[in-house]
Amino acid sequence: MKFLLRRVGFYLFTAWAAITLNFFIPRMLPGDPVQSLINKYQGRLSTDAINSLRVLFGLNTHTTLWQDYLTYWSNLFHGDFGISFTYFPTPVADVIAQSLPWTLMLVGISTIIGFVLGTLAGVGLGWRRGTWMDGLLPVANFFSAIPYFWLGLIAIAIFGVAIPLFPASGGYDAGLIPSFSGDFIGSAIYHAALPALTIVVSSVAGWILSMRNMMVTVSSEDYVTVAQAKGLPERRVMFGYAARNAVLPSISGFALSLGFIVGGTLVTEMVFSYPGIGYVLFQAIGSKDYPLMQGVFLIITLSVLVANMAADFVYAFLDPRTRQEG
Amino acid sequence: MSIQADPVAVDPTVVVSSGVQLNKRGRRARLGIFRNTKALVGVVILAFFLLIAIIGPWIAPYDPSKVTPEALLPPSGAHWLGTTGTGQDILSQLIVGTQGVMVVGLIAGILATVISVIVGVISGFLGGTGDEVLSLISNIFLVIPALPLIIIIAGLLPAAGGMTIALVIALTGWAWGARVLRAQTLSLRKRDFVEAARANGEPLWRIVFFEIMPNLTAIIASGFIGTVIFAILSEVTLAFIGVTSISTWNWGTVLFWAQSSQALVQGAWWWFVPAGLCIAAVGTSLTLINFGIDEFVNPRLRNTAASAGILRKKKIRARIGFTPIYRGEEKEGVA
Numbered sequence: 169m170k171f172l173l174r175r176v177g178f179y180l181f182t183a184w185a186a187i188t189l190n191f192f193i194p195r196m197l198p199g200d201p202v203q204s205l206i207n208k209y210q211g212r213l214s215t216d217a218i219n220s221l222r223v224l225f226g227l228n229t230h231t232t233l234w235q236d237y238l239t240y241w242s243n244l245f246h247g248d249f250g251i252s253f254t255y256f257p258t259p260v261a262d263v264i265a266q267s268l269p270w271t272l273m274l275v276g277i278s279t280i281i282g283f284v285l286g287t288l289a290g291v292g293l294g295w296r297r298g299t300w301m302d303g304l305l306p307v308a309n310f311f312s313a314i315p316y317f318w319l320g321l322i323a324i325a326i327f328g329v330a331i332p333l334f335p336a337s338g339g340y341d342a343g344l345i346p347s348f349s350g351d352f353i354g355s356a357i358y359h360a361a362l363p364a365l366t367i368v369v370s371s372v373a374g375w376i377l378s379m380r381n382m383m384v385t386v387s388s389e390d391y392v393t394v395a396q397a398k399g400l401p402e403r404r405v406m407f408g409y410a411a412r413n414a415v416l417p418s419i420s421g422f423a424l425s426l427g428f429i430v431g432g433t434l435v436t437e438m439v440f441s442y443p444g445i446g447y448v449l450f451q452a453i454g455s456k457d458y459p460l461m462q463g464v465f466l467i468i469t470l471s472v473l474v475a476n477m478a479a480d481f482v483y484a485f486l487d488p489r490t491r492q493e494g
Numbered sequence: 495m496s497i498q499a500d501p502v503a504v505d506p507t508v509v510v511s512s513g514v515q516l517n518k519r520g521r522r523a524r525l526g527i528f529r530n531t532k533a534l535v536g537v538v539i540l541a542f543f544l545l546i547a548i549i550g551p552w553i554a555p556y557d558p559s560k561v562t563p564e565a566l567l568p569p570s571g572a573h574w575l576g577t578t579g580t581g582q583d584i585l586s587q588l589i590v591g592t593q594g595v596m597v598v599g600l601i602a603g604i605l606a607t608v609i610s611v612i613v614g615v616i617s618g619f620l621g622g623t624g625d626e627v628l629s630l631i632s633n634i635f636l637v638i639p640a641l642p643l644i645i646i647i648a649g650l651l652p653a654a655g656g657m658t659i660a661l662v663i664a665l666t667g668w669a670w671g672a673r674v675l676r677a678q679t680l681s682l683r684k685r686d687f688v689e690a691a692r693a694n695g696e697p698l699w700r701i702v703f704f705e706i707m708p709n710l711t712a713i714i715a716s717g718f719i720g721t722v723i724f725a726i727l728s729e730v731t732l733a734f735i736g737v738t739s740i741s742t743w744n745w746g747t748v749l750f751w752a753q754s755s756q757a758l759v760q761g762a763w764w765w766f767v768p769a770g771l772c773i774a775a776v777g778t779s780l781t782l783i784n785f786g787i788d789e790f791v792n793p794r795l796r797n798t799a800a801s802a803g804i805l806r807k808k809k810i811r812a813r814i815g816f817t818p819i820y821r822g823e824e825k826e827g828v829a
Contacts, residue, residue: 182634189638194650306778309785313777315727317734318749318770324758325766336758381788424636424670428724431641435731439753449642453649453737461649465642472639 171490175480179473186469190462191240195233249466250459254451260463263448268467270339271444274360275433278367279426285368286375287418291411293376294383305377312373316432320366320439327362334362337441363440367433378421382414389413416487423479427472434468533786539779543772546589547596556583558590558743569764576764579755587748588768594744595726595776598660602725605664607718610671615702615710617672618679629676635669644728648737659738663725671717678713682706716787723780730773745769 243249249260293301328336340346341355386392387410395409437446445464452460484490546553555574562581569576575585617628647662682688683706691705732738733746736754740747748769752758757765 178630178633179637181630182637185634186638189643190646193647309781310774310778313723313781314770314774315731315734317731318766318773321749321753321758321766322770325761325763329758329761427637427639428641430639431731434642435735438735449645450735453645453735456649458650461646465646468642469638473637476637 171484172481175477175484179477183470183473186473187241187244187466188237190466191237194458194462244466249463252452252460253457254455254460260459263460264445264463264467267443267445267448268471270442271433271437271446272471274363274437274442274444275367275430278364279371279429279433281364282368282371283375283418283422286372287379287415289372290376290379290418291383291406291414294380294414295387295406295410297380297384305380308373308376310373311370312377314370315435316366316370317435317439319370320363320436323362323366324439335359336362339443360442363436363442366436366440370432371429374425375418379414379418382417383410386410386414416483419479419483419486423476423483426475426479430468430472530786530789532782532789536779536782536784536786539775540783543592543776543779544596547592550589550592554583554586554589556586558582558587566760566762568762575768576762578751578765579757579760579762584748584765584768587743588745588772591743591745591748591769592772594656594742595729595746595773598656598663598729598744599722599726601657601660602663602667602729603718603722605661606668606721606725607671607714609664609668610675610717610721611710611714613668614672614675615679615706618676619683619702619706621680621683625676629673632669632672632676635666636673638666640666640724641728641731644732645735645737648732655739656742659729659732660725663728664721667721667724667728671714671721674713674717675710678710679706682709712787712791716784716791719780719784719787723777726773726776745772 247261249264252258252260252263255263293304324336327333335358339356339359340352341359344352344355346352389410392405392410395405400408434446434449436442437444438450441447445468449461449464451457452464560582562577564573564577565581566579567573567577567581573583573585575583575588577583578587613628613632617625617632643666644659644662648659651658688701688705691701696705729738730744730746730749733740733744734749734753736750738746740750746769749766752762752766752769755765
């Protein structure tokens with residue numbers, strides 16, 4: 169329990185640090201992007217929007233930094249991330265609320281599939297080391313070095329253009345209205361197939377490699393030898409004794425590499441014009457939509473923190489030692 | 495290859511067991527890395543790209559930015575990798591772009607490694623409050639997703655050139671190395687040879703640089719290589735999504751133009767396939783070098799790293815659960 173409380177405390181602190189970082193970054197960097205934006209959108213920005221921009225970027229000359237910081241926090245608690253330029257005059261919070269579910273479904277499901285598949289394959293490869301299966305390692309190695317977005321491009325070129333099996337962009341049929349009908353869900357799954365495949369293929373290799381190495385290390389432990397000597401069935405030794413212990417570092421690694429994977433999946437969304445948060449970020453970059461960029465960064469960071477916390481809890485549940493040490 | 499049971503090599507936790515063995519093992523380390531086939535392949539591929547990076551501007555057959563009427567030609571004798579939608583030579587773009595990729599990767603890698611060594615070693619060596627604060631900072635940087643952070647910083651900067659990007663990547667990518675180094679320093683701090691040095695009255699800087707640091711070489715090296723991979727991938731990704739300047743060439747810029755000019759729909763595979771293969775080749779070469787280092791540090795991996803064929807030839811079978819055992823030529827191998 170004490171362990172969990174400490175972790176929660178750590179994540180709260182990290183969330184505070186990320187939000188504060190988000191507040192200070194535009195103030196520390198040179199240049200004055202906002203003034204140029206206000207000029208560009210002359211007459212189209214309401215006074216409200218300009219005021220929230222000033223708070224966001226510290227253009228208010230007659231308030232102190234500290235006052236700005238407090239206003240920033242109070243805005244955040246009211247769900248006010250400013251007004252988006254790209255989707256003017258929609259508030260950033262609304263844009264994010266619309267796109268977040270898409271990302272959570274796509275990235276969440278495909279990351280977990282990738283992790284489970286990769287870990288299982290790693291167990292097999294680690295157990296049967298020294299056989300022909302080791303020949304798969306260089307392949308996994310190659311795939312782990314490929315950027316997500318390039319694999320996405322290749323997937324589109326092959327399965328979207330050359331053999332048009334799957335739609336190459338979008339999240340659902342343009343003719344459908346988002347709802348919980350069978351048609352819409354079917355279309356959404358159909359459109360998600362290619363990006364999901366890309367994410368699974370590019371993330372699976374990393375898990376295979378780390379799990380395989382842990383299996384190799386764990387399977388020469390004494391307790392595995394004893395289990396083997398007792399004449400337990402091979403499956404039981406493999407999963408119940410070796411894999412069970414080897415998976416622990418993989419789970420804590422899952423938590424730590426989540427930030428990296430999420431970065432890659434965001435770019436995958438950009439390639440597929442998938443209506444998730446990554447594509448929103450892409451459009452925000454294209455039109456220099458700073459409030460939207462910052463809002464997206466905050467939401468991504470907070471989601472990663474929540475996912476990390478979940479992984480920590482799973483870890484504490486699986487490994488009694490963490491609970492004892494407190 | 496030390497497949498025979500080597501008393502030192504059996505224990506994976508021992509990076510270097512004592513100060514006396516240090517020099518001997520240190521020399522073996524340098525040779526050992528290059529004797530490893532994987533690492534050797536990695537070094538050769540990397541050396542090739544580094545060479546291109548240096549001589550690239552002179553050997554590129556065309557000016558990479560020159561617009562010609564020969565648009566969207568497939569690979570031919572005149573244009574080995576074809577041309578872009580505006581008639582630029584793709585091979586020249588890749589060759590000239592290698593420099594940008596390598597320079598940013600190396601600079602970011604060096605900077606991040608320096609930060610991680612400073613933070614990790616100090617935090618592992620000091621202990622106490624200083625350690626807690628430093629670990630807290632590196633853990634925060636570890637969980638905050640780096641790429642989105644890099645994107646918003648680079649996006650806010652008016653003109654983000656190569657150096658700026660390298661700096662931003664280094665500032666966001668040092669945490670992993672710091673964490674690993676801290677753990678290793680913690681375990682070294684109480685070893686006998688460090689205690690002995692302290693008892694001899696060696697100054698702190700000497701203990702850190704001459705007793706602790708040599709034992710961290712492998713970890714620092716693998717951390718450096720890991721950061722370079724991260725930096726190259728980040729840089730190429732940033733260029734691809736158009737955050738950084740699109741006027742200088744790197745592999746990401748090539749892909750940016752391919753994507754924005756609808757190369758996919760037009761079936762111009764020669765426009766986007768080679769750049770990705772280059773990225774993958776550099777990434778793979780660095781990973782291979784890192785494997786070499788890993789296998790050197792962890793002998794259990796080294797034993798099994800020998801390919802199945804070599805093991806079979808030597809009559810060694812990696813039986814389930816057991817470390818492979820060498821039983822000499824006369825026996826049938828392990829039952």
